[in-house]
Amino acid sequence: MSMRAELHRAGGLLRSTDLMQRGYSAHAIASACAAGAVMRPARGWIALPDADRELVLAAQRGMVVTCVTLARRRDLWVRRSGGLHLATRSPKQHAPRGPHRVHWGGAVVRREPFAIIDSIENALNYVATCQPPDEALAIWESALHSGLVSRPALARLPFRGAARRLLERCSPHSGSGVETYVLQRLRRLRLHDVPQAIVRGRPVDFLIERCVILEVDGATHTGRQRDRDNLNDAIEALDGYFCIRVSYRQVFEDWPEVQRLVMMAVAQAQLAGGPGGRA
Structure with a gap:
């Protein structure tokens, strides 16, 4: 499989170490970059020139796509996403200013070290405090109705405050x-x-x-x-x-x-x- 095909199958971008583990040498990666077949959007990352801009920005910022942006990407009901929503990997992480909203709260589900797309559970946790209560509830119920999550599984996670209250109110039976x-x-x-x-x-x-x-x-x-x-x-x-x-x-x-x-x-x-x- 070509490097471009490998990247395309992975969603448009990969860690350079992942590419090397799949058999591509550092020289082959550098040559592909020089030829314009691929690019380096951030240190340690290789991407297709037309890679998803939200994922590229997340890689460049060292953050993860989350909240209503992730909900929209998972085809959940979202009234308005309000631009790109990203989450920091730690409360102490520096977050450069840009055309995006940054969430600082901790994750309820541990993330992989270099993940750039959050879990739906973490996204729902941010939605609970980011969106107006009724719109947040609609997103939670959309996730339940779609089968992406289940109420019993959510109940076993350490949700607090607004997220815990939403969990108590939500139902999987709402159609939209x-x-x-x-x-x-x-x-x-x-x-x-x-x-x-x-x-x-x-x-x-x-x-x-x-x-x-x-x-x-x-x-x-x-x-x-x-x-x-x-x-x-x-x-x-x-x-x-x-x-x-x-x-x-x-x-x-x-x-x-x-x-x-x-x-x-x-x-x-x-x-x-x-x-x-x-x-």
């Missing part, structure tokens, strides 16, 4: 980050809610107080899908349900208005007697 986010707000209002409830044979995002349907649409909610949903909304309204359809943006940027609509709908639906109860 938006679902987690909305549920937390509905439950603060002490409303009975059922996520992914079945109404007239089809799932709805939320059934509130058994009479109000709340649907949250993503950016791609257009065309025939929107036509079908509008038709279902109309049929459900004729059956006595109050239907509220809002956008992803409204949920995260204008929740007070969404909440007002929900409370008004609940009040009116209960006055009307709910599904089947209208005059």
Whole structure:
């Protein structure tokens, strides 16, 4: 296997000692660097010229990719990553300034000496104090739902403070980050809610107080899908349900208005007697 193929298989970069252990001499590595086939992004590291920039920066800083950046890389729900998040290897490590956020807290899972990608458990630990509580909970539940971690395994780790509180609250049954986010707000209002409830044979995002349907649409909610949903909304309204359809943006940027609509709908639906109860 060529050196470039070896690097590509490893994600774009490797320690030079790892390459030598795989049979490449120091001379071969130096020749490849001189020819521009590979590069030295940091002392002791060899990378492809088009290697992942986040990993290259982590190697250059002597840190690890973690927190919401790692969550995003593992395809977990993340509302906004806010740039690259890195963690130091020790509390005393010098962290040069740059376009990244640095986390200093200790790891709950020991890292390999030259790791540049953190474990999901360590990333969740940083998420707990880095992100707003509801968004942090959504990321934790996304990790549970995806199967990357399990609640019993997390319970055996030395989480403290905000992370321990999240562990006590989180559930693997939430289908998405938006679902987690909305549920937390509905439950603060002490409303009975059922996520992914079945109404007239089809799932709805939320059934509130058994009479109000709340649907949250993503950016791609257009065309025939929107036509079908509008038709279902109309049929459900004729059956006595109050239907509220809002956008992803409204949920995260204008929740007070969404909440007002929900409370008004609940009040009116209960006055009307709910599904089947209208005059």
